[in-house]
Amino acid sequence: MPKTTAAASAKKTAAKKAPKLVIVESPAKAKTIAKYLGKGYKVEASNGHVRDLPKSQIGINVEEGFEPKYITIRGRGEIIDRLKREAKNASAVYLATDPDREGEAISWHLAHLLKIDETSLCRIEFNEITKDAIKKAIKQPRAIDLDLVDAQQARRLLDRLVGYQISPILWRKVHKGLSAGRVQSVATRIVCDREEEIQSFIPEEYWTLGANIESRDGVQLEVNFAGLRDEKNTNLPNEESVNAVIAAVEKAPFVVDKIEKSEKRVRPMAPFTTSSLQQEASRRYGFSTKRTMVLAQQLYEGVEVKGIGPVGLITYIRTDSIRIADEAREAAKQLILAEFGEEYYPATPNIYKGKNGAQDAHEAIRPTTLELNPKQLKASLSRDQLRLYTLVYNRFVASQMTPAVYEISAARIHAQDYRFRASSSHLVFQGYRKVYMENEEASSEPSSLDARLAEGMELFATEFKPVQHFTEPPARYSEALLVRALEEQGIGRPSTYAPIISTILDKGYVRREGRLLMPTELGQIVTGLMKEHFTDIVDVAFTADMEQKLDNVEKGDTDWRSVLSDFYGPFAETLAEADAKIEKIVIEDEVTDIVCEKCGAFMVIKNGRNGRFYACPNFPACRNTKSILQTVDCDCPKCGGQVIVRRSRRGRVFYGCENYPECDFNSWDMPVREKCPDCGGYMVLKRNRAGQQTWQCANAECGKVIPAKETEQKED
Numbered sequence: 200m201p202k203t204t205a206a207a208s209a210k211k212t213a214a215k216k217a218p219k220l221v222i223v224e225s226p227a228k229a230k231t232i233a234k235y236l237g238k239g240y241k242v243e244a245s246n247g248h249v250r251d252l253p254k255s256q257i258g259i260n261v262e263e264g265f266e267p268k269y270i271t272i273r274g275r276g277e278i279i280d281r282l283k284r285e286a287k288n289a290s291a292v293y294l295a296t297d298p299d300r301e302g303e304a305i306s307w308h309l310a311h312l313l314k315i316d317e318t319s320l321c322r323i324e325f326n327e328i329t330k331d332a333i334k335k336a337i338k339q340p341r342a343i344d345l346d347l348v349d350a351q352q353a354r355r356l357l358d359r360l361v362g363y364q365i366s367p368i369l370w371r372k373v374h375k376g377l378s379a380g381r382v383q384s385v386a387t388r389i390v391c392d393r394e395e396e397i398q399s400f401i402p403e404e405y406w407t408l409g410a411n412i413e414s415r416d417g418v419q420l421e422v423n424f425a426g427l428r429d430e431k432n433t434n435l436p437n438e439e440s441v442n443a444v445i446a447a448v449e450k451a452p453f454v455v456d457k458i459e460k461s462e463k464r465v466r467p468m469a470p471f472t473t474s475s476l477q478q479e480a481s482r483r484y485g486f487s488t489k490r491t492m493v494l495a496q497q498l499y500e501g502v503e504v505k506g507i508g509p510v511g512l513i514t515y516i517r518t519d520s521i522r523i524a525d526e527a528r529e530a531a532k533q534l535i536l537a538e539f540g541e542e543y544y545p546a547t548p549n550i551y552k553g554k555n556g557a558q559d560a561h562e563a564i565r566p567t568t569l570e571l572n573p574k575q576l577k578a579s580l581s582r583d584q585l586r587l588y589t590l591v592y593n594r595f596v597a598s599q600m601t602p603a604v605y606e607i608s609a610a611r612i613h614a615q616d617y618r619f620r621a622s623s624s625h626l627v628f629q630g631y632r633k634v635y636m637e638n639e640e641a642s643s644e645p646s647s648l649d650a651r652l653a654e655g656m657e658l659f660a661t662e663f664k665p666v667q668h669f670t671e672p673p674a675r676y677s678e679a680l681l682v683r684a685l686e687e688q689g690i691g692r693p694s695t696y697a698p699i700i701s702t703i704l705d706k707g708y709v710r711r712e713g714r715l716l717m718p719t720e721l722g723q724i725v726t727g728l729m730k731e732h733f734t735d736i737v738d739v740a741f742t743a744d745m746e747q748k749l750d751n752v753e754k755g756d757t758d759w760r761s762v763l764s765d766f767y768g769p770f771a772e773t774l775a776e777a778d779a780k781i782e783k784i785v786i787e788d789e790v791t792d793i794v795c796e797k798c799g800a801f802m803v804i805k806n807g808r809n810g811r812f813y814a815c816p817n818f819p820a821c822r823n824t825k826s827i828l829q830t831v832d833c834d835c836p837k838c839g840g841q842v843i844v845r846r847s848r849r850g851r852v853f854y855g856c857e858n859y860p861e862c863d864f865n866s867w868d869m870p871v872r873e874k875c876p877d878c879g880g881y882m883v884l885k886r887n888r889a890g891q892q893t894w895q896c897a898n899a900e901c902g903k904v905i906p907a908k909e910t911e912q913k914e915d
Contacts, residue, residue, distance in 0.1 A: 220289035221323075221337075222282060222309060224296055228328065231501025231509040232295070235330040236337070243285055245296075249275050250308040252355070257363045259356055265763045267356060269308070279312055286313045293340060298324040298561060299517055300354070300753065301694060303347035310343060317343040327567045328501055328511025350753035353762055357381055357745070360767060361736060364774055369725060372781045377725060378706060381736060381745075382691050384729050386699050387708045388737045389684055390676055391718045391726040400672035406435040407666050408444060410619065412453045412612075412658040418651045420658060422453070422612055422619040441665045448614040452657040457611045458648075463624070464602040467631035469521040469551035470563035470595045473693035474686045476516075476587075479594075481679035483886070484586055485714060488678050488697040492516065494587045495564070504571070504579045511567055512576075513591050517694040518561040519686075521551040523595075527565055531599040534569050539633060545601050565595040597635035604628035608648045614660075623647045675715040689743030710811065724784060732777035735769070788816065797823045828857070833870045836881040836897075838862040842870055866897065877903045 218241045223229050226244045233242040250269040252258035260266040271279060286292050294309055296302035302324075310317045320340035325332040358381050365379035408424035424444060426433040435441050471479070476495065480486040486494070495516040501509040528548055535544045566588075573589040580588060606627050612619040625647045626632075676684065682696045691699055703709045708722030718726070729737045736742075745766070751757040788803035793813055795802050798821040802813040813825040829844035835856040845855045845865075854869055856862040868883035875882055875896040882894040884907065892907040 217288060217290040219291040219293065220285050221293045221295050224302070224305065225496075225500055227497070227509075228500040228511075231328050231511050232333055234509055235328075235333045241285060241289070243282060245282065245305065245309060246275070246278055248272060248305055248308065249279055249312060252359055257359060259359060261767065264760050265356055265767075267352065271312075282309070283313060286315070292321060293323045293337065294321055294343070295323050295325070295336070297517070298326060298515060299694060300347050300351035303344055304351040304355075307343050307345075307348045317345070326561050327514040328499065329567045332567075346753055346755040349759040350749050353752050353759040354749055356763060357766065360763070360770070365729075365733060365736070365777075368774070368778050368781065369728070371783075373724065373728070373784045374721070374786060377721075379725070379729065379733075379736070380702065382695065382699055382742065383702045383706070383708075384726070384733075384737050385690055385739060385742045386681065386685065387703050387718065387722050388726050388730065389681065389739070390703070390709050390716050391723050393673060393676060394718050394723070397672040397675065402669040402671065404437060405668050405670065406438065406441045407668065408435060408441055409664040409666070410448075410453075410660050411662040411664070413661050414656055414658045416651075418649050418656065418658065420610070420621050420649065420652065422610075422621045425618040425620040428613055428616050428618050438665070438667070444617055445663050445665070448617055449660055449663070451614045452659060453612050453614045453619060455610055455612050455652060455654050455656045455658075458652060458654055459609045459611075461607045461609075463605040463607050465605065465630075466602045467549065467597045467600055467635070468594065468637065470523060470565050470598045471591060472519045472521060472563060473517050474519065474682050474696060476564055476591070477682050477696060478679035479590060480587060481677060481714070483590070484583070486583070486587075487700075488682060489701050490583070491587065492697045494584055497584060498588055498591075502580060502584065504576065510571070512571065512588055514563075514565050514567060515561050516564055518564065519553070519693050520561055521553050521563045523562050523565060523598075527562070527595075528599060530569050531596055534596065535600055539600070542628075543600050543630065543633065545599075549599055551598070563595075564591055566592050569596070593635040597631040600631035600634065601628075603630040603632045606647075610648060610652060612658075621648060675712075675717060677714045677716065681716060688739050689746055690739065692746065721786065724786065728781060728784075732781060733773060735773070788814075790816075793825070795821060795823050797821050831869055833872050833881075835862060835864050836870065837864040868895075868897075870897070871907075873905075875901060875903050876905070877901055 218239055221232060221236065221240055221242045223232060223242065223244055224247050226246070229242040229244040233240070236242065249272060251272050252267060253270050256268075258268045258270075260268065292313065292315055294306035294315075296305040296309075303322075306322055307317060309315070310321060315321050320342060322343050323336040323340050325336040361381040362378060366377060369377040369379060410422050410424075411419065412422055413419045424433065424435065435444070469475075473492075477486075477488045477491045480491040481488070495513065498512045499514070499516050501511045504510045532544055532548070569592075573585060573592055576588060577585060604627050606625045607622070608625075609620065609622040612621065674680070678700055681700060685691050685696060685699065703722070704711070707719055708725060709716050710719050711717075726737065745762075748757060748762050752759045752762060788805060791802050791804060791813065793802045794800070795815040795817075798815060798817055800815055800817050800821070802823075802825065803816050804811055804827070805814045811827050813827060815821040815823040831842040831844065831854060833842050834840070835842055835858070838856060838858055838861075840856045840858040840862060842854050842864075843857050845853055847853060853865055853867050855865040859865075866883060868885060870881050870883050871894055873882050873894055874880070875898065878896060878898055878901040880896050880898040880901060882903075882905075883897050885893050885895045885904070893904050894907050896903040
């Protein structure tokens with residue numbers, strides 16, 4: 200055999216023996232995927248992005264068609280060198296980053312660094328990290344989707360153009376270190392606008408009127424005023440109007456005009472999207488959006504399950520689709536039929552229609568397998584991982600079940616010229632509620648009208664219950680409600696909700712008050728400047744329209760450079776005008792009555808990365824600082840001192856006495872002022888699985904549980 204032929208044959212044989220390289224973002228994902236691929240494959244992690252725009256400069260050549268200047272991210276040199284060595288020795292390289300714009304961009308950057316042809320079949324994607332999904336993806340490689348890359352690149356460059364050119368103006372005119380962002384500024388404005396609504400709100404008085412009525416043979420009924428007999432108006436604006444109604448009907452018969460019975464069928468909610476998961480985790484467990492996404496990422500990438508090894512437990516977590524795969528629907532059907540029976544599975548499978556504009560590239564968030572139920576994973580997951588997995592698991596199963604059925608009874612009643620109404624709701628079939636119950640449903644009390652009630656029956660008032668009310672301003676946003684607002688108004692996308700909220704908190708534009716978000720003075724000042732001088736940047740409709748343009752780039756319908764060009768011309772003019780018009784603003788620190796023990800000055804309140812803190816105004820000569828303690832409106836059960844909010848070494852919140860270590864009182868649950876009615880011990884705030892708040896006696900031998908009152912304590 201000629202030498203050249205032998206050498207070629209040996210090279211071909213060596214290539215066959217060389218492993219195939221699969222590159223993912225995270226080491227956790229790499230570990231899980233390596234288990235499924237086995238021999239013949241090597242799985243490495245890039246640890247996220249490997250290239251980005253430089254931090255020290257804008258990094259965009261506007262004159263050359265917005266050409267970006269990418270550099271290797273500091274600290275990633277060793278990772279890139281390792282990937283280059285592995286790629287050189289591999290028989291094939293597959294880029295298996297996340298199945299979204301960001302993941303596609305990471306693959307594109309890796310292809311550039313590793314000198315892989317972006318049009319070759321080098322890209323694989325999967326919606327879940329399971330053996331079947333990984334094996335299927337390996338058999339179906341594709342080229343890098345440059346439309347997805349362009350959409351991500353356009354977003355990145357837009358954000359850089361805005362942030363790196365408005366921020367220096369804010370530094371000069373307001374305070375060094377400030378920043379403005381294309382989307383974060385809109386989110387801050389939403390919070391600020393809500394605060395303005397609250398501050399300018401003027402409450403209006405109104406009344407409601409209830410009555411207990413009873414027939415001569417003992418039929419009792421609770422009714423509510425519903426207006427004049429011939430009008431729909433039910434308004435009772437003041438006490439005089441209430442007294443007029445009572446005077447007219449207190450001696451008159453209440454006559455039952457009509458009794459109506461109907462059946463109400465309540466369909467289950469769709470499986471989770473990114474935003475609905477963030478909202479539900481916040482409502483039930485108080486998780487921040489960031490916390491929810493960290494936990495969800497862990498469940499998606501793979502968790503070590505005892506007796507099995509690393510397993511990806513849920514599907515891809517950044518999605519606004521509520522579609523599910525046919526095989527997942529069939530698995531749910533078999534589980535429901537086996538565990539609950541035929542009456543709990545609908546004759547026609549439940550299929551949910553997504554909102555307009557939702558991207559349907561991925562499924563809804565669901566378990567990768569129903570064989571691993573939450574009870575089986577209790578020993579393998581952390582407390583919070585298990586809570587989130589249970590939410591995802593139960594919501595998905597419930598989404599495929601039959602509706603809950605209620606029997607609704609309503610009685611229309613008149614007394615003199617006034618209408619009254621009584622109604623009841625009775626659950627007759629649990630349906631999906633056997634598995635998953637919404638907070639709103641859990642809070643409703645079952646009731647039923649007296650079976651002896653009949654049309655034409657006369658009853659008489661035994662008690663009137665007038666209640667004065669005042670209209671209330673709109674509620675402040677929680678993280679969950681802000682996510683909903685961003686989603687409804689088309690601002691951001693599933694992958695951006697958590698970073699947006701983290702950014703406005705970290706920058707000190709918004710602060711948390713318990714679970715609610717409030718703008719800081721700094722946030723209001725910056726938002727005011729942005730509204731006056733950068734109207735489009737903080738305009739909700741403008742931002743939503745820009746998101747749509749980026750979606751069009753992803754679809755291949757719009758050129759990314761034209762999107763930037765159309766935006767940048769007017770923006771550059773606005774920048775020049777704003778820089779000339781904005782005058783220097785001095786923000787005075789809030790002075791407290793706390794004396795600095797090092798130099799005697801009155802300390803001031805400053806905003807830092809971890810929230811507000813006390814600082815000496817004589818910095819840098821005096822660098823004394825103190826944390827601002829969160830307190831609970833409850834005395835220490837042991838010594839009577841103040842109960843304060845603390846954090847464990849792992850960051851978990853608990854409650855302890857300010858007099859520690861002299862007093863060793865501590866509790867994982869927030870103590871309240873209320874004393875146990877049975878044993879006199881202190882009580883703590885609890886939330887049940889349905890999200891209802893209760894007070895529970897801390898004495899394990901007692902354990903008395905009562906509903907939490909409206910005057911429940913809050914953390915200050």
